[in-house]
Amino acid sequence: MRTPATGGHDATLAIDFIGVHKWYGTFHALRNINLTVKRGERIVICGPSGSGKSTLIRCVNGLEEHQRGSIIVDGVELTRDVKRIDEVRKDVGMVFQSFNLFPHLTVLENCTLAPIWVRKTPKRQAEDIAMKLLRRVKIPEQASKYPAQLSGGQQQRVAIARALCMNPRIMLFDEPTSALDPEMVKEVLDTMSELAQEGMTMMVVTHEMGFARQVADRVVFMDNGEIVEINAPDPFFDNPRHQRTKLFLSQILH
Amino acid sequence: MSQTLVFVRTKSEPLDPPPTLSSSVLVWARANLFSSIGSTVTTLAFVALVLWLLPELFSWTITQAVWNAKDGEACRQHQDGACWAFISAKLDYLRFGSYPVDQRWRVNLTEWVGAVLIAWLLWPEAPKRGMAALLFFAIFPIFAFVLLHGSGWLGLPIVDTLLWGGMLITLLTAAVGIVFSLPLGVLLALGRRSRMPVVRSASILFIEFVRGVPFITILFMANAMLPLFLPEAWAPDRLLRPLVGMALFSAAYMAEEVRGGLQSLRRGQYEAAMALGLSYPLMMGLVILPQALTLVIPGIVNNFVGLFMDTTLVSIVGLADFLEAMNNAMKDPAWSGPTIMPTGYVFAGVFYFMFCFGMTRYSAFVEGKLAKGRKR
Numbered sequence: 001m002r003t004p005a006t007g008g009h010d011a012t013l014a015i016d017f018i019g020v021h022k023w024y025g026t027f028h029a030l031r032n033i034n035l036t037v038k039r040g041e042r043i044v045i046c047g048p049s050g051s052g053k054s055t056l057i058r059c060v061n062g063l064e065e066h067q068r069g070s071i072i073v074d075g076v077e078l079t080r081d082v083k084r085i086d087e088v089r090k091d092v093g094m095v096f097q098s099f100n101l102f103p104h105l106t107v108l109e110n111c112t113l114a115p116i117w118v119r120k121t122p123k124r125q126a127e128d129i130a131m132k133l134l135r136r137v138k139i140p141e142q143a144s145k146y147p148a149q150l151s152g153g154q155q156q157r158v159a160i161a162r163a164l165c166m167n168p169r170i171m172l173f174d175e176p177t178s179a180l181d182p183e184m185v186k187e188v189l190d191t192m193s194e195l196a197q198e199g200m201t202m203m204v205v206t207h208e209m210g211f212a213r214q215v216a217d218r219v220v221f222m223d224n225g226e227i228v229e230i231n232a233p234d235p236f237f238d239n240p241r242h243q244r245t246k247l248f249l250s251q252i253l254h
Numbered sequence: 255m256s257q258t259l260v261f262v263r264t265k266s267e268p269l270d271p272p273p274t275l276s277s278s279v280l281v282w283a284r285a286n287l288f289s290s291i292g293s294t295v296t297t298l299a300f301v302a303l304v305l306w307l308l309p310e311l312f313s314w315t316i317t318q319a320v321w322n323a324k325d326g327e328a329c330r331q332h333q334d335g336a337c338w339a340f341i342s343a344k345l346d347y348l349r350f351g352s353y354p355v356d357q358r359w360r361v362n363l364t365e366w367v368g369a370v371l372i373a374w375l376l377w378p379e380a381p382k383r384g385m386a387a388l389l390f391f392a393i394f395p396i397f398a399f400v401l402l403h404g405s406g407w408l409g410l411p412i413v414d415t416l417l418w419g420g421m422l423i424t425l426l427t428a429a430v431g432i433v434f435s436l437p438l439g440v441l442l443a444l445g446r447r448s449r450m451p452v453v454r455s456a457s458i459l460f461i462e463f464v465r466g467v468p469f470i471t472i473l474f475m476a477n478a479m480l481p482l483f484l485p486e487a488w489a490p491d492r493l494l495r496p497l498v499g500m501a502l503f504s505a506a507y508m509a510e511e512v513r514g515g516l517q518s519l520r521r522g523q524y525e526a527a528m529a530l531g532l533s534y535p536l537m538m539g540l541v542i543l544p545q546a547l548t549l550v551i552p553g554i555v556n557n558f559v560g561l562f563m564d565t566t567l568v569s570i571v572g573l574a575d576f577l578e579a580m581n582n583a584m585k586d587p588a589w590s591g592p593t594i595m596p597t598g599y600v601f602a603g604v605f606y607f608m609f610c611f612g613m614t615r616y617s618a619f620v621e622g623k624l625a626k627g628r629k630r
Contacts (some may be wrong), residue, residue: 063525089531100526104545113540114530159526166530 011075014039014170014201015060019069022055029055030066031226039169042202044212044233047222048248053205056222057172060203061085061092074169090118093163097175099155101147107134107158108143111165119166126165133161137191153184157191164195171195173204209253213237221245315600326589336597337589344583351419351574357404357411361422364398368429376616378623391433402426415493419574421605423493427500427565427575428609432558434501439508440547444538446513457509464506469564472499477571496568504561511553515546548624555617559610577602 015037022030030052037043045053058064059071062078062085071078073088101110111130115121121129134140137157139150147155156176163171173192177185189211196202196215206212212219212233219236221229221244229236229245237253240246287297318335320328329337341348350358371394374386402422404412418426445457464472476499480490490498519542527537547554569578580598583589 061529063528086531086533089529092529094526094529096522096526096529098520098522100520100522102523102526102541102545104548114532117536117540118531118533162530 012039013037013072014041014074015203016072017056017059017069018072020059020066020071021068022052022059022064022066029225030059031224033069033227035220035227035230037201037203040199040201042196042200042215042217043204043220044216044218045203045205045220045222046207046209046212046248047228051222052225053222054174055225057094057174057203057205060170060172061089061094063094090166091168092170092172093166093168094172095156095159095163095174095176097178099147099152099159099179101155101159101162103147106144106146107139107150110147110158111162114162115165130161130165133164134158136164136194137161138187151184152180153187156180156184156188160188160191160195170201170203173202173206175205175207177206177208207252209237221248223248320593326591326594329589329593330591333591333593335593336600337591337593338597340583340589340594340597341601343589344586347420347583348576348579349421351422351579352417353413353419353422354411354417357413360401360404360410360413364401365422365425368394368398368425378620395433415491418493420579421576423568423573424565424576427497427568427573428562430497431500431504431561431565435504435508435557435561436554438501438505440512440543442505442509443512443516446509447516461506461509464503465510469499469503469567470570472503473567473571475499476502493573496571496573500561500564500568503564504557507557507560508554511550511557512546514553515548515550516542518549519545551617551621555613558613562610562613563606576605 013036015035017033017035020030020033021028033056035043045056047053055064059066059078060073065080066078074091076084076088078085078088101107102113105113108127108130111134112121112123112126115126115129116123119126131140131143134143137160139154139157139161142150142154142158147158150158160176176192177188180188185208189208192202192204192211193215204211204216214233216233218230219233220227221236221240221242223244229240229242231241236245237249240249288294314335316335318332320332320335320337320339323329323337323339325343326337326340329340346355346358350361353361368390371386371390374380375383375390380386400408401410402413402418403415404410406412442457442461445453446461448454448457473496476495480495480498484490523541523545524537527541532541565575566577568575574582580602584594584598
């Protein structure tokens with residue numbers, strides 16, 4: 001399918017962070033990140049605010065630029081080359097905290113925009129795929145509405161459908177439920193759980209510890225721009241080993 | 255005893271309509287026109303003013319006006335009303351300037367085709383508006399140029415631009431200014447926000463320079479300096495120079511307007527577009543600009559209105575636009591008289607007002623439509 005840009009690429013790897021550093025001005029935001037995400041793996045990243053977890057997943061599709069080390073996504077190393085970044089973005093879907101739907105387009109148009117213009121899918125076919133995915137996130141009846149007419153939970157499910165319309169191999173979620181009213185969190189988490197059951201490779205930044213325990217293969221705890229602890233969810237929550245992990249968990253699980 | 259500390263609802267409160275709002279004219283007038291002594295006095299004063307002015311205006315423009323006359327004699331004897339006969343006598347000159355009489359059908363045809371295309375383009379429910387846009391922006395300018403200027407190949411005699419004048423010049427200048435200033439302004443606005451230092455600096459330099467000098471200076475410069483920069487064989491036409499000046503001047507203001515729109519979009523819109531793999535041109539064309547331009551419609555139309563007014567300044571570099579043609583027409587000794595000048599300027603005022611008011615109403619209509627569609 002794709003010719004790997006790096007020699008000797010391991011085809012079971014989805015994302016590989018190798019010694020990644022990032023600075024905002026003089027602020028050292030990511031410090032020597034080493035993390036390997038296998039194909040089909042679900043990674044949940046948690047940590048206090050300002051710990052660099054959002055920055056980390058935004059590096060995966062080049063929304064943030066890292067300054068040292070390398071990030072290899074699906075066999076393509078991210079460089080400053082715009083073409084290469086666009087190539088990676090086609091295969092990596094992203095869901096944002098504030099939905100970021102396009103308010104001037106209907107729900108259906110939001111979903112078909114990128115397939116039609118980036119993938120050059122014929123319009124009719126793109127609409128069929130979009131309707132299929134809107135059914136999957138259980139809002140096909142909203143297809144002709146504008147985003148502002150939808151509830152937060154519905155908007156976020158549209159955002160998930162929009163990302164899925166590009167048929168991505170990896171999905172990134174940047175605090176997808178943090179901007180939602182409490183009664184709408186579940187519908188979005190359910191959608192994400194279904195996606196996980198279908199074998200999608202996922203990196204999720206979230207404070208939903210129930211979701212992490214249920215869905216994640218591994219939980220990554222970050223603090224001050226570095227990875228502090230990585231473990232499977234059960235040992236991570238039941239038996240955290242690092243002092244900072246214990247402190248964090250004691251603060252959020254009451 | 256009526257207040258309970260623990261409460262469980264057993265029966266739902268009924269959903270009632272709101273209490274009837276009295277909507278009679280008298281109630282409305284009392285609330286809005288005569289709510290206090292001050293508002294009563296103001297209302298009465300305005301009513302008196304209107305009652306005093308309206309009959310004057312009506313008699314000057316309609317009942318006491320001279321509608322038909324061969325020359326200025328009737329108007330000189332009848333000084334209580336407008337001299338509309340003067341306008342109808344000079345209408346052809348006001349419309350075409352010195353464009354040859356037997357060729358004026360070409361101007362008429364161009365204006366009709368232009369009007370039909372604009373109506374097609376501006377009517378939101380019209381079918382195939384993309385086709386209208388293509389015709390208007392790509393085909394019509396060539397069509398208009400060939401028809402107005404002439405072409406030996408088609409057997410249309412060449413009409414030198416020196417002879418063009420009147421509303422033809424005004425509408426042409428405004429149309430060229432409007433059609434070119436918006437795309438140029440968008441490019442300048444994007445350039446000003448570019449990450450490439452050369453592009454950014456060049457855009458800032460151009461915008462700030464143009465905004466820093468009066469339009470008349472630009473016109474003089476376009477007139478005197480464009481020929482200096484280009485080889486003689488390419489020396490631009492006398493009419494083309496102010497048109498270029500007009501488009502560039504207006505583009506600088508448009509750029510700042512568009513930049514305001516770009517800045518008011520949240521970063522998430524850019525990020526979502528990028529995350530979907532849209533390239534820069536696709537992101538701008540499909541996601542960012544449609545939203546940014548919609549936000550600044552009032553400002554853009556404001557610029558268009560200003561541009562329409564500014565077309566009167568081209569007379570300074572020797573073009574006989576509509577207002578200049580009116581000035582020339584008023585110098586005709588056969589039509590000299592005290593009512594000629596007020597008549598001429600009232601007519602000119604109505605002409606400019608119609609176009610500018612039309613533009614602002616259309617922009618309000620579009621805004622209302624967009625607001626309804628999106629229910630924000």
